[in-house]
Amino acid sequence: MxxxxxxxxxxxxxxxxxxxxxxxxxxxxxxxxxxxxxxxxxxxxxxxxxxxxxxxxxxxxxxxxxxxxxxxxxxxxxxxxxxxxxxxxxxxxxxxxxxxxxxxxxxxxxxxxxxxxxxxxxxxxxxxxxxxxxxxxxxxxxxxxxxxxxxxxxxxxxxxxxxxxxxxxxxxxxxxxxxxxxxxxxxxxxxxxxxxxxxxxxxxxxxxxxxxxxxxxxxxxxxxxADIEIARLFGDPTINLLDVVPQRGPDGAFVELSNVRFRLPNFGAEIVGKSCVLGLRPETIAFTEASALGAIPVTVEAETPLNEKTVTLTLTARGREILVSRPAGTPGPVAGPAHIAVNGRAALLFDKESGRLMRPAELTSKRNGEAA
CATH class of the missing domain: 3.40.50.300 (P-loop containing nucleotide triphosphate hydrolases)
Structure with missing residues (x-):
């Protein structure tokens, strides 16, 4: 042995x-x-x-x-x-x-x-x-x-x-x-x-x-x-990172993306009011119809074909950049207004100050709120 x-x-x-x-x-x-x-x-x-x-x-x-x-x-x-x-x-x-x-x-x-x-x-x-x-x-x-x-x-x-x-x-x-x-x-x-x-x-x-x-x-x-730096090292295209402060809603904690509530189903009241960084892997985001539940409006800025996948750069209403990755050959908008759907269960939250991955048991409650 x-x-x-x-x-x-x-x-x-x-x-x-x-x-x-x-x-x-x-x-x-x-x-x-x-x-x-x-x-x-x-x-x-x-x-x-x-x-x-x-x-x-x-x-x-x-x-x-x-x-x-x-x-x-x-x-x-x-x-x-x-x-x-x-x-x-x-x-x-x-x-x-x-x-x-x-x-x-x-x-x-x-x-x-x-x-x-x-x-x-x-x-x-x-x-x-x-x-x-x-x-x-x-x-x-x-x-x-x-x-x-x-x-x-x-x-x-x-x-x-x-x-x-x-x-x-x-x-x-x-x-x-x-x-x-x-x-x-x-x-x-x-x-x-x-x-x-x-x-x-x-x-x-x-x-x-x-x-x-x-x-x-x-x-x-x-x-x-374990932290933001490791999250950046793994993945191509790189992970989307957005500064957020979760708010409390009737059905749990949420943040706002383009003035649309985006629920964080893995977390509860313990993250409300805490300065966080929201991590979204590009492959966990997909283009969807405007009528879809929870559809988030964005503007498509550019599209880059990368052989096995296509990477699209989008902007939220506040000008935040979000990369969307989809398999090559999959239809998607190439410019102008569009809507995206995000898998909330795949979302990651990091503490803004330390950069460490946040888990529900580790968090303390604070107040305040901010839209992304």
Whole structure:
């Protein structure tokens, strides 16, 4: 059983704290994605788990054993570095095979293992080439193949698809989960691409400034982001965010959009009068007829086709921008007056001051009201 436990990890470089009292548990066979902006500390964390660098404080446990003081080569970890780290004097074949060669595997098993993973990653035709003759995408896939070929129980992947072309990246999002599941490895995968995180992770740990701000399933992160910044990071087009102060009505709390009451069925009187930010995912909004119950009048400003979907920019009566996303080919207005319907149960509320996601039990009652 290969689990990974990080306990109160601290890593500093001079006066800068890169990892700040970080703790994390990864289950046996789990695929955990570390997601966050550049500089969040994701790569430093991977290198620390691999044993390339040491923590200033805290412990690293692999399979229940304390590996904090154990050298990298004795940790049983496979890692694909973001910067390739290929041996320039060796062919792609020999670079990939190095993990098996170090175990003194037979020539036949080495050849079979290299061919299998190289074919999957579509680099079997360049195995005889040295790194200088490879494209960046081929170098990245060679580094990934080297990490995979030895079937390590713990696999660390540092944005391994960053330099591959869009078509292969899409294909690998489908193929990698199958491969990793078949290997049974425990995987920690770093990416800055939210779609990749959603596709590859059993869970996602969202990092920022050396700390984990939220961890959960892809559905948890998308549907209940811990704060506004996380909500912005997940979704394309980005989430609509409107400053509101909910009011009290006979059938519950509401806000006004274009002078139309928009109910918030997930919330009660506890949010009334509180300064909030209303979050609406563009795909939870649809164009509707003016006669429909709760139809909200808007003005269509622009429409952008994006292959599989069409994104429309609309304005409320107060000039607030609302993006509406619908599947490509679905009819919709292209300019002028229109009406939208919003799924109130999918609406998110954030505290305006802290930016944190608001839940009914956490709220206190205040007075006042404002139309959106």
């Amino acid at each position: 290969t689990t990974l436990q990080l306990k109160n990890i601290v890593k500093r470089y001079k006066s800068q704290t890169v990892l700040d009292d970080l703790s994390l548990d990864v289950a046996d066979g789990e695929r955990l994605v570390l997601f966050g902006p550049s500089g969040a500390g994701k790569t430093v964390l991977l290198r620390l788990v691999a044993g390339v660098i040491d923590p200033d404080e805290g412990r690293v446990l692999i399979g229940g054993e304390d590996m904090t003081e154990v050298d990298a080569e004795h940790r049983g970890v496979g890692m694909a570095f973001q910067n390739f780290a290929l041996f320039p004097h060796m062919s792609a074949f020999d670079n990939i095979a190095s993990a098996l060669t170090s175990r003194k595997s037979s020539k036949e098993s080495i050849a079979a293992g290299v061919q299998k993973v190289a074919k999957l990653l579509k680099i079997d035709h360049v195995l005889s080439h040295h790194p200088k003759a490879l494209s960046n995408g081929q170098k990245q896939r060679t580094a990934l193949a080297r990490a995979l070929v030895g079937s390590p129980p713990l696999l660390l992947l540092d944005d391994p698809l960053r330099n591959v072309d869009a078509k292969l990246r899409f294909e690998m999002r489908l193929e990698l989960p199958r491969l990793l599941a078949s290997e049974g490895a425990t995987v920690v995968y770093v990416t800055q691409d939210y779609k990749e995180a959603m596709a590859l992770g059993d869970r996602i740990a969202v990092m920022s400034q050396g700390s984990i701000h939220q961890i959960g399933t892809p559905g948890d992160i998308y549907n209940a982001p």
